[in-house]
Amino acid sequence: MPELRKDPIMGRWVIVSTERNSRPSDYKFPADLGSDDTANCPFCPGNEHLTPPEILAYHPPGRKPNTRDWWVRVIPNKYPALRIESEPNRKGEGMYDRMGGFGAHEVIIESPAHNVQWGDMSEKSLRDVIWAFRDRTIELKKDTRIRYVLIFKNHGRAAGATLSHPHSQLIGLPMVPIRVQQEMIGAKNYYAYKERCVFCDIVSEELASGKRLIGSNEHFVSLAPYASRFPFETWIIPAQHSCHFETINEKEADSLASILKLSLKKISSHLGNPPFNMTIHSTPIGELGTPHYHWHIEIMPKLTHVAGFESGSGFYINPMPPETAAELLNRH
Amino acid sequence: MPELRKDPIMGRWVIVSTERNSRPSDYKFPADLGSDDTANCPFCPGNEHLTPPEILAYHPPGRKPNTRDWWVRVIPNKYPALRIESEPNRKGEGMYDRMGGFGAHEVIIESPAHNVQWGDMSEKSLRDVIWAFRDRTIELKKDTRIRYVLIFKNHGRAAGATLSHPHSQLIGLPMVPIRVQQEMIGAKNYYAYKERCVFCDIVSEELASGKRLIGSNEHFVSLAPYASRFPFETWIIPAQHSCHFETINEKEADSLASILKLSLKKISSHLGNPPFNMTIHSTPIGELGTPHYHWHIEIMPKLTHVAGFESGSGFYINPMPPETAAELLNRH
Incomplete structure (x- = not known):
């Protein structure tokens, strides 16, 4: 069973597996993603029996659960980092603090198509993905033990993905990251x-200067942040103040799908479908709207190895000025 | 010229290149390290003319600068992230804050031997490396514009190294990471x-429980931290309270060399010479000793891809309990 442990210096919580049967050889780099093997892909239509039973699916009326014919399908992670059956009992352990490995870990299968990328998906499909993020967050909020719903996507092996079929993940946590x-x-x-x-x-500032702008529409702005840590780092920010991601309405979800598609299309057409990571940052559950915090999306293409001094110091060297990144992405 | 830019939300400074001639193709993964090409290795003895002139070298008496016959050699980085000739002029830029790309960026060539690893180096050689870290920190402290000396090592390509000859780096910064x-x-x-x-x-706590101990001697303790972020993460901490790394004396440097060698030997013999990153964390220059902060070394083997949600959220999943890591490393 996993548990949550708190670093006593930084106050940072880490999920630590406590299964003792692991061997050093388990920690090598994973093998390449099986690319075109749709027959054995657990996320492909017709293979629903290879996954745990679905939590949510968008589908035509009359479909039986866990059968084909769906647009988006949400399932529990088969190898969860945290388990909803655990309890977040907080305990001391010597000078340290721990919690049971309580939490939700779900996979959002974004499309029945095995090889489609965000930049190529229809706006309607991307909107469904966003809507699934929203629906699951609203549902998980009902469990008062959950303090934060962390939504993220790892695309490509170098970004941590182990399956190539398009999917995102969600971890419901008993604390705020x-x-x-x-x-x-x-x-x-x-x-x-x-x-x-x-x-x-x-x-x-970014709408006025335009120098780092990747796109904008009625509800969202996509930009290369002024102090970008990584080449082609991209943030998508609601144009009007908004605290909680899950308050998004249908019109805003359409706009978000449109700007996500635009941003990813620019990234993949100029950089050749690079690995990337996406996370949504939002005001924690149970906190009321605040005038100072504004939800947003961070997209980090993985083009360079992050050298360790960067994760060890929080100090980054970015060889690509964000103004140049935006200019390159905006070329036709 | 590079510049330093501050993220207005986190207050995090990033070194951003402002050279506008970069192309997307410059940001692909670097090629494999040239392994055995000592004839063209700029860090090998006899090739001193391939590097900028040395700043410091430990050598037998009577040697001319920038010739062979040295044990440790410190040179300016040929492709510096920051330049000592710049000035750290702080300026506003719209709502943002920037500074000139002022700083020192040096390379510590740790040994004349092209292929030696920390775990195989003699304690005397490792002690010389530690002493070079100390000497350079004491020298850079004299420049009152420098607030922090960040010492780090990237070993192996996956950890960000671009040359295989053993070396570490040092960045003197006008702010604290x-x-x-x-x-x-x-x-x-x-x-x-x-x-x-x-x-x-x-x-x-760790000396008493012994569960996560990798080694200890009169002056240092090596351990797998309770809330390890990565499999086989290893910290080396002075056994007695000590604020500034550069106050280390000769006897302590001997002890540190000995525990570093021991820890790296255990890591490389059980994990097969994995890529790793090392950083030294120390009280900033200009701050007096404090009763609460204690310098230490963090070593992070790169065995798993860090998925992006980890760098995006500061939230880590570690599949290897530190107790198991210590137990495996301590096996004969």
Whole structure:
């Protein structure tokens, strides 16, 4: 069973497996993704029996659960990092703090098509994916033990994906991830001084200068952030102040699908379908809307190896100015 | 010229190249390390003319600078992330903050031998490497514009190394890296409540339980941290409270060389010379010794791909319990 452990210096929680049968050879780089083997792909239509029973599916009326004919399908992760049957009992262990491995770990199968990428999916399909993120977040909010729903996508092996069929993941956590905590503290400090939301300020600054803009529409702005850590790092921010991702309405979900598709299409056509990671940062569950924190999406193409001094120090070297990144992405 | 840019939300500084001639193809994964080509290796003895002139070398008496016959050689990085000739002028840019790309970026060539690893080097050679870290830090402290000396090593391609000849790097920065800042805040909070240093507490806890211990001697403890983020993550902590790395004396440097060799030997013999990253965390220059912060070394073997949700959220999943890691490393 996994457990949650707190680093006593940083206050950072880590999911630690406590199964003792692991061997050093289990920690080599994973093999290449099986690419075109749709017969054995657990996420392909017709193979629904290879996954745990679905939690949610968007499908035509009259379909039986766990059969083919769906657009988006959400299932529990077969190898969950955390388990909903556990309890988040907090306990001391010597000087340290731990919690049971409680949480939800779900997989969002984004499309019946085995080889489609976000940049090629229809806006309607991407909208369904966004809507599944929303539906699952609203559902998981009902469990008062869950404090945060972390939505993320690993695309490509170098970004951590082990299956190539398009999918995202969601982890419902009994605490707030430290990066979101730290962003909220930073945003609060900015608000304390300026009495404005730092994300709202970024949106106006970037729309005005245009230098780092990748796209914009009625509800969203896509941009290369001023202090980008990685080449072609891309953020998508709601144009109007909005705290919680899951309050998104249908019209906004359409706009988000459209700007996601545009951004990913630019990235993949200029960089050749690179591996990338996507995460949604949002105000934690149970916290009311705040004037200082604004949900957003971070997309990080994996083009360079992050050298260890970067994860060891929090200090990044980015060889690509975001202005150049935006200019290159905007070329036809 | 590079510049330093501050993320307005997190307050994190990033080195951003501002050269506009980069192309997307420059950001693919680097080619494999040339392994045995000592004739063209700029770090091999006899090739001193291939590097910028040395800043420091340990050598027999009577040697001319930049010739062969050295044990450790420190040179400016040929492709520096920051330049000492710049000035750290702080400026606003719209709502953002920037600084000139001021800083020192040096390479410590650890041995004349092209293919030797830390686990195989003699304790005397490793001690010389540690002493070069110390000497350069003390020298760079004299420049009052430098606030932090970040010492790190990338071993192996997956850890970001581009040359295989054993070397470490040092970056003298006009600010404190955010991870060290955050650790200092965390350690201060712990001290405020307990009136004890959290690192001193970790040392006693781990020596007492022994469960996560990799080694110990008179001056240092090597351990798998309780909330390890990565399989086989290893920390080396001074056994007695010590704030600044560069106050290390000769006897302590001998002890550190000995425990570093022991730890790396265990890692490489059980895991087959894996890529790893090493960083030294220390109290910033210009800050007096504090009762709450304790310098230490973090070693992170790169055995798994870190999935992006981890860098995106600060939330880690570690499939290897540190107790098992220590047990495996301690097997004969």
